[in-house]
Amino acid sequence: MTTATAHPNIALVKYWGKQLVRGNFPATANVSITLSDLVTTTTLTDAANDRVTLNGAPADDPKINSFLGLLRESFDIGPLHIDTRNNFPTGAGLASSASGFAALITAINAHTNLGLDTQALSGWARQGSASAARSLYAGFVSLAPPDWQAEVIADAQHWPLATVVAVTDEAAKSVSSSVGMEYSRRTSPYYDHWVGSSGQDHAAAVQAIHERNFDALANTAELSCLKMHSVMLTSQPTLAYWNPATVACMDTVRRLRKNGVAVFFTIDAGPQVKAICLPQYTDTVSQALADTDGVTRTIQCGMGAGAQVLASA
Numbered sequence: 001m002t003t004a005t006a007h008p009n010i011a012l013v014k015y016w017g018k019q020l021v022r023g024n025f026p027a028t029a030n031v032s033i034t035l036s037d038l039v040t041t042t043t044l045t046d047a048a049n050d051r052v053t054l055n056g057a058p059a060d061d062p063k064i065n066s067f068l069g070l071l072r073e074s075f076d077i078g079p080l081h082i083d084t085r086n087n088f089p090t091g092a093g094l095a096s097s098a099s100g101f102a103a104l105i106t107a108i109n110a111h112t113n114l115g116l117d118t119q120a121l122s123g124w125a126r127q128g129s130a131s132a133a134r135s136l137y138a139g140f141v142s143l144a145p146p147d148w149q150a151e152v153i154a155d156a157q158h159w160p161l162a163t164v165v166a167v168t169d170e171a172a173k174s175v176s177s178s179v180g181m182e183y184s185r186r187t188s189p190y191y192d193h194w195v196g197s198s199g200q201d202h203a204a205a206v207q208a209i210h211e212r213n214f215d216a217l218a219n220t221a222e223l224s225c226l227k228m229h230s231v232m233l234t235s236q237p238t239l240a241y242w243n244p245a246t247v248a249c250m251d252t253v254r255r256l257r258k259n260g261v262a263v264f265f266t267i268d269a270g271p272q273v274k275a276i277c278l279p280q281y282t283d284t285v286s287q288a289l290a291d292t293d294g295v296t297r298t299i300q301c302g303m304g305a306g307a308q309v310l311a312s313a
């Protein structure tokens with residue numbers, strides 16, 4: 001039996017869209033921070049047939065099935081019972097597939113003695129879910145050309161930012177990110193500009209992180225988020241991930257920032273808002289978001305660890 005954990009990561013410059021090559025490579029350079037407090041815990045046991053339980057209930061997840069199929073083209077991996085649990089809403093724009101595939105490949109590596117190093121694990125995780133490549137690592141993580149290998153550009157101690165998650169709806173999304181990205185590539189009139197400008201956004205974010213320039217990171221991250229959502233909204237069918245509370249949270253964050261609080265927002269493929277701030281503002285930001293109409297709860301996170309094996313026997 002083997003247990004591994006991994007944390008979700010939140011992109012500050014977003015991945016949305018895939019290259020038209022095998023291997024699940026993003027079309028846009030992206031950079032993230034790995035969160036603490038939110039965690040996926042995955043336990044593997046040998047079984048007669050493959051079986052997956054997600055948050056305690058039997059699950060038939062095509063992405064996990066095809067990931068196992070891909071791994072078995074290269075490695076001898078017997079049938080497994082995969083028990084995976086999230087301590088946060090699943091499939092709701094909180095990067096459960098990033099932590100999920102990072103924990104899964106980390107557990108499989110230990111359980112079946114594949115002997116893969118972190119870089120190789122990250123490459124395999126990318127094939128399960130591209131954002132998962134980043135969750136192998138702690139700190140500020142880039143996934144960018146030329147090799148599209150996730151790498152740490154600064155560790156958590158360099159700039160220990162805090163994140164407050166404002167939960168507005170715990171339900172799972174109706175359109176998966178993979179499907180949504182394909183709609184966007186095929187139909188959004190803004191898609192080419194989005195892809196073409198991502199290198200510039202990535203470079204600006206990397207520089208802001210290295211310099212610990214909060215305003216520069218805030219402006220770049222909010223622009224990347226809003227450009228991604230513009231692409232989503234102009235896709236056919238439209239991908240409208242926001243609800244009224246999402247918009248209210250954005251207004252709350254903008255008001256705080258105007259009043260001198262170092263905070264910015266980012267939103268992924270779901271209606272939750274993540275407010276990233278300097279740690280001394282965490283309580284102020286949490287309180288303001290908790291008081292915002294439609295917010296059901298807030299979760300405070302720091303910078304999290306990379307994926308790790310907890311126990312293997």
Ligand code: 2P0
Binds near residue numbers: 010269
């Ligand atoms: C990100 N997202 O960079 C972006 C921002 C959602 C919005 O990565 O198709 O689940 O499995 O590679 O990684 C969500 O996409 O997609 C995602 P697949 P994934 O965090």
